[in-house]
Amino acid sequence: MANNKNKKGLGRGIDAIFSNFEDQEPQMDAVTEIKLDEIRPNPYQPRRTFDEDALNDLAKSIKETGVFQPIIVRESVNGYEIIAGERRYRASKLAGKDTIPAIIRSFDDESMMEVAVLENLQREDLSPIEEAQAYDTLIKKLNITQAEVSKRLGKSRPYIANYLRLLSLPEAVKKLVSNGDLSMAQARSLLSLKRKSQIVPMAKKTVSEGLTVRQLEKLIAQANANGRTPAKTTRKVVKSPYVRASENQLGDRFGTKVNIAQTKKGKGKIEIDFESEADLNRVLALLDVNLD
Secondary structure (H helix, E strand, O other): OOOHHHHOOOOOHHHHHHHHHHHHOHHHHOEEEEEHHHEEOOOOOOOOOOOHHHHHHHHHHHHHHOOOOOEEEEEEOOEEEEEEOHHHHHHHHHOOOOEEEEEEOOOOHHHHHHHHHHHHHHHOOOOHHHHHHHHHHHHHHHOOOHHHHHHHHOOOHHHHHHHHHHHHOOHHHHHHHHOOOOOHHHHHHHOOOOOHHHHHHHHHHHHHHOOOHHHHHHHHHHHHHHOOOOOOOOOOOOOOHHHHHHHHHHHHHHOOOEEEEEOOOOOEEEEEOOOOHHHHHHHHHHOOOOOO
16 A cells, blocks of 8 residues: 555545544454455456556565565455455465455445545556546446545546546547556647547557657647638737636636637637537536536
């Protein structure tokens, strides 16, 4: 589990979740040797890939000195499910171990999901797509809002919203992000392409040519401009620094492009871009608009 530095700012944190159960069932804290073949991974584990080299290194260490920190499990119908410590579990199997030290806790599904997300966020080794999927799972499985996820995990609402937007990317692009070929900043920039059919080709071009975020944004601006229908010539109203700063702040707030259009008389309108109906619902949730 992560150190105290990484725990800072993560809502209740794993320790707080665990302490609730420690107060209720202190007798469950005993360390028990459990057979590896009786244990299953956490069904809510957000990580889809595990670094093989790191696992092999951990397996060598376990082979020599054993597992120092017990994993945490809960009893299930067919044995046990891992609450925290899947890397140690996997490495122990690689090391040829038959058992692993474990602490048995009574956790419900909601707490298991929270711990799985928190444990991995504290390690900071989730890919942006895995992190986005973790937030999406919490929202859907626990039937909670982005605001509630933000509060529980100690992340800002725009932070959560920006990650969730990545899930609207084509699968080919999400794979590039998961593999580390595309950064989150590059992926977010691709979402601003008006013609969605250009996202995959532009992503591949970014990777093959090693484009920076600034270079990519320039290409996207050109692509969007080329795809526009020529508008009537109008006298351009120069935006004040205040209006531009407001656009930037609102853009960060909603995790999408925001345009403030002004007239010479001081009137105007605010335009908030959205990618899909789901993205519109996300923006409405940030505005606390409930259409039910």
